[in-house]
Amino acid sequence: MANLTATRPLQPWTAPTATDPVESTLRLPGSKSLTARALVLSAVSDGPSTLRHPLRARDTELMAAGLRAMGAHASIVDDERWLVRPRPLQGPAHVDVGLSGTVMRFVPPLAGLAEGPVTFDGDPYARVRPLGPLVGALRSIGLRIDASDGGRLPLTVYGTGQVAGGEVVIDASASSQFVSGLLLGAARFDRGIVVRHEGPPVPSAPHLRMTVQMLLAAGAAIDDSTPNVWAVEPGRLSGRGWDIEPDLSGAVPFFAAALVTGGGVTLLGWPRSSLQPVDTLRTLLQQMGGEVTLGTDGLTVRGTGVIHGLDADLSDVSEFTPVLAALAVLADSPSRLRGVAHIRNHETDRLAALARELNALGADVNESTDGLEIRPRLLRGGAFETYADHRMAHAAAVIGLAVPGIELSDVACTSKTMPEFPALWSTMVAGGGRQ
Numbered sequence: 001m002a003n004l005t006a007t008r009p010l011q012p013w014t015a016p017t018a019t020d021p022v023e024s025t026l027r028l029p030g031s032k033s034l035t036a037r038a039l040v041l042s043a044v045s046d047g048p049s050t051l052r053h054p055l056r057a058r059d060t061e062l063m064a065a066g067l068r069a070m071g072a073h074a075s076i077v078d079d080e081r082w083l084v085r086p087r088p089l090q091g092p093a094h095v096d097v098g099l100s101g102t103v104m105r106f107v108p109p110l111a112g113l114a115e116g117p118v119t120f121d122g123d124p125y126a127r128v129r130p131l132g133p134l135v136g137a138l139r140s141i142g143l144r145i146d147a148s149d150g151g152r153l154p155l156t157v158y159g160t161g162q163v164a165g166g167e168v169v170i171d172a173s174a175s176s177q178f179v180s181g182l183l184l185g186a187a188r189f190d191r192g193i194v195v196r197h198e199g200p201p202v203p204s205a206p207h208l209r210m211t212v213q214m215l216l217a218a219g220a221a222i223d224d225s226t227p228n229v230w231a232v233e234p235g236r237l238s239g240r241g242w243d244i245e246p247d248l249s250g251a252v253p254f255f256a257a258a259l260v261t262g263g264g265v266t267l268l269g270w271p272r273s274s275l276q277p278v279d280t281l282r283t284l285l286q287q288m289g290g291e292v293t294l295g296t297d298g299l300t301v302r303g304t305g306v307i308h309g310l311d312a313d314l315s316d317v318s319e320f321t322p323v324l325a326a327l328a329v330l331a332d333s334p335s336r337l338r339g340v341a342h343i344r345n346h347e348t349d350r351l352a353a354l355a356r357e358l359n360a361l362g363a364d365v366n367e368s369t370d371g372l373e374i375r376p377r378l379l380r381g382g383a384f385e386t387y388a389d390h391r392m393a394h395a396a397a398v399i400g401l402a403v404p405g406i407e408l409s410d411v412a413c414t415s416k417t418m419p420e421f422p423a424l425w426s427t428m429v430a431g432g433g434r435q
């Protein structure tokens with residue numbers, strides 16, 4: 001596997017082992033996906049917007065910086081609020097996408113609305129992540145784009161301040177973010193957009209629903225009633241206040257800790273009705289032996305002392321795969337995690353990375369074409385390469401609760417979505433009740 005990790009200093013970390021069941025009540029940062037969409041929609045709306053409880057982490061700071069580079073005003077009011085004021089978008093500008101799928105797929109369509117060239121590049125592995133179908137779709141609606149072979153980074157969008165829009169056909173089976181990216185700025189295109197997906201199924205349906213719901217909330221006229229077709233009419237979006245929910249994917253390792261240790265973890269501030277796939281997570285954790293309840297104080301997961309194997313299609317919630325694989329190696333029966341071929345294109349080739357690192361600890365894991373087959377074995381401690389991938393680090397931390405001596409090559413990669421992860425995790429394991 002290519003070692004295309006970031007150039008920043010690595011931070012080796014030994015995952016703490018739990019001697020007692022964890023009992024913890026946590027307030028976790030805001031959702032990456034909701035924050036990214038709120039920033040983009042705010043930048044193309046008519047008036048100012050406020051994001052309450054946004055995620056402050058590398059991905060969302062890069063998103064704000066990218067929009068700022070193109071002329072939008074995005075500032076931090078205080079720890080709880082970001083203010084975005086739309087302004088005419090302009091180049092020349094440079095956008096650093098880091099390793100963020102949302103930045104590399106949501107911002108190029110907006111660059112077409114800027115007057116002047118906008119260049120995009122990112123971390124070494126960002127140049128490997130697929131972008132070609134989006135570049136092709138944008139070219140077909142009138143954008144001039146110079147890109148590397150296969151439509152990858154680095155690329156330049158020669159914005160003219162106007163995007164014709166219209167009908168596009170795209171194969172979005174590699175990432176739902178291609179579709180979300182095309183839709184988020186489309187109300188500002190002269191003819192809006194009609195996106196038609198042709199190819200194997202688009203993954204991450206809940207993220208597409210989130211895009212549609214947030215566009216509707218911003219005042220867009222959007223039709224997703226035909227499967228695999230999304231239409232946004234040209235029109236104005238209104239600035240508004242966005243309440244960002246806590247990040248469900250970021251919560252998964254903490255909930256997994258409840259299962260591994262037979263304890264309980266409550267995530268404070270969980271809304272009654274969510275744009276994130278909480279019901280799917282509930283079903284998966286229940287199948288693995290956990291109990292999930294939504295109460296007035298938040299979302300609580302309790303472990304029952306046993307972890308069962310899981311046979312599940314994770315295409316809707318592929319972000320959960322690394323942590324569920326970590327639970328699966330600690331389970332009392334084998335697991336099959338299916339439907340996630342496309343996570344070979346995430347922050348690293350997650351199927352190869354998980355198989356390699358879990359096998360090195362003594363598990364018996366096979367990669368299939370679209371997932372992992374996992375047979376639990378007695379595990380031993382040892383080195384765990386994180387491949388600059390925050391969710392590989394989460395997986396290692398979960399195993400470390402039960403297996404002493406799990407040595408992560410780098411825990412700083414968790415700053416992609418939760419810079420406070422190592423501190424929160426260590427406090428939880430040390431018995432910190434309310435954080």
Ligand SMILES: O=C(O)C1=C[C@@H](OP(=O)(O)O)[C@@H](O)[C@H](O)C1
Pocket residue numbers: 032033034036101102174175176177180203204207318319342
């Ligand atoms: O739109 C989004 O915010 C996301 C969509 C999904 O991408 P894929 O469809 O590429 O899996 C998800 O895995 C990613 O973490 C966030």
Ligand SMILES: C=C(OP(=O)(O)O)C(=O)O
Pocket residue numbers: 099100101102319346347391417
């Ligand atoms: C796949 C992920 O991120 P990205 O938005 O970079 O695609 C992820 O967070 O698991």
